[in-house]
Amino acid sequence: MMVSCPKCGFTQPSDRYCASCGVDMVAYKPAAKSLTQKLVSSWVLQVIVLGVVIFAGYSWLKERNTIEDRVADIEDAPNVRVIEEMERPVRDPAPTLATTSAQSTASSGAADTSVSSHVSTSQAPTASRSGSGQGSNDEGTSADAATQPGARGLLRSAENALGENAATNRSDSTQVQRLRVVFAETQRQMAADLVASARNLASYGMQGGVVTDLANRLRAEAGSLRALESPSEHPVRLNQPIVVFKGARDEATGQNVGISMQIVPVAHDENGLTMQVEVLRALREPSSAQIAEQNFQETFVAPKGGGAFMIIPLPRRALTEDEARLYSGAQVLRVLGSRAYQANSSDLVIFIEAR
Numbered sequence: 001m002m003v004s005c006p007k008c009g010f011t012q013p014s015d016r017y018c019a020s021c022g023v024d025m026v027a028y029k030p031a032a033k034s035l036t037q038k039l040v041s042s043w044v045l046q047v048i049v050l051g052v053v054i055f056a057g058y059s060w061l062k063e064r065n066t067i068e069d070r071v072a073d074i075e076d077a078p079n080v081r082v083i084e085e086m087e088r089p090v091r092d093p094a095p096t097l098a099t100t101s102a103q104s105t106a107s108s109g110a111a112d113t114s115v116s117s118h119v120s121t122s123q124a125p126t127a128s129r130s131g132s133g134q135g136s137n138d139e140g141t142s143a144d145a146a147t148q149p150g151a152r153g154l155l156r157s158a159e160n161a162l163g164e165n166a167a168t169n170r171s172d173s174t175q176v177q178r179l180r181v182v183f184a185e186t187q188r189q190m191a192a193d194l195v196a197s198a199r200n201l202a203s204y205g206m207q208g209g210v211v212t213d214l215a216n217r218l219r220a221e222a223g224s225l226r227a228l229e230s231p232s233e234h235p236v237r238l239n240q241p242i243v244v245f246k247g248a249r250d251e252a253t254g255q256n257v258g259i260s261m262q263i264v265p266v267a268h269d270e271n272g273l274t275m276q277v278e279v280l281r282a283l284r285e286p287s288s289a290q291i292a293e294q295n296f297q298e299t300f301v302a303p304k305g306g307g308a309f310m311i312i313p314l315p316r317r318a319l320t321e322d323e324a325r326l327y328s329g330a331q332v333l334r335v336l337g338s339r340a341y342q343a344n345s346s347d348l349v350i351f352i353e354a355r
Helices: 035-041 043-076 078-087 097-109 111-132 134-146 151-174 188-197 214-220 321-327 332-337
Strands: 002-004 011-013 178-187 207-211 225-227 232-235 242-250 255-269 272-284 291-302 307-312 346-354
Touching (some): 255 346, 272 346, 332 346
Antiparallel strands (some): 178 346
């Protein structure tokens, strides 16, 4: 029977303690909700807020209609028409005979000048059109653009925004977005080659390290490894742990046996993704029904396209019937019954690809 941890939500076979966070699931009591949480989840408060919103919207629409009605009434009032008549411009008085003769005498002297100026101005555009052609349109366009003082500023702002977006996209393209976890049985020679070419070698009793082109290496050496389960992919969120468990439940002891792994991405920089990896190996003792645990911890910095690998040390011996039956419930643990593994010709390797 599978149960879920009331604290972290991790799903595992029935047990008193959570395999992920270690909390006592039987005695654990969730913290009481705060007053704010109770108010937010209260349907009474939600109904009150909805009623206030509806009332406010109704009042706003009613006030708007009232203002529009008042404006229409004022526009239709007779006083408005009187004011409009008063604001109309006063027309010039009708010319008399004396003013007409004086104007004609004054204008006769300037007739020749006005006619000559009219001829010169009417010929100028014709010469300009015949001589310039399309160039006049270009000059007009540039003049219009010059009269718009904000155009260049807007153009510069747009160019700066595009540059910032491009820089952000380049930064995102180099950051690790996902982690792909693969449990595989590899040939001993492949494991040795990985250790020889790796950097940031692991310690604390576990062989491993970082390979900058891990994805390409796995594709090139696909014939030298066998995936024990389908790979799992996990999004990268800083300081959010990724928990993976591959194993089964030992009914004799009520404990879980297998491999638990926790990956915590902690930082992004120009070198790649820094992640803290912890692996817990729990297997049955060969001479008893007790469960022996071994813990490994390491910090890796993996670039995008690269990744980390860990060679997990497991006992290389013939399994008893009880052990074979127990480990058959988990595909990853079936490697313990592999003839190649028992003959020291293969290894159990965990790959963490940075994508």
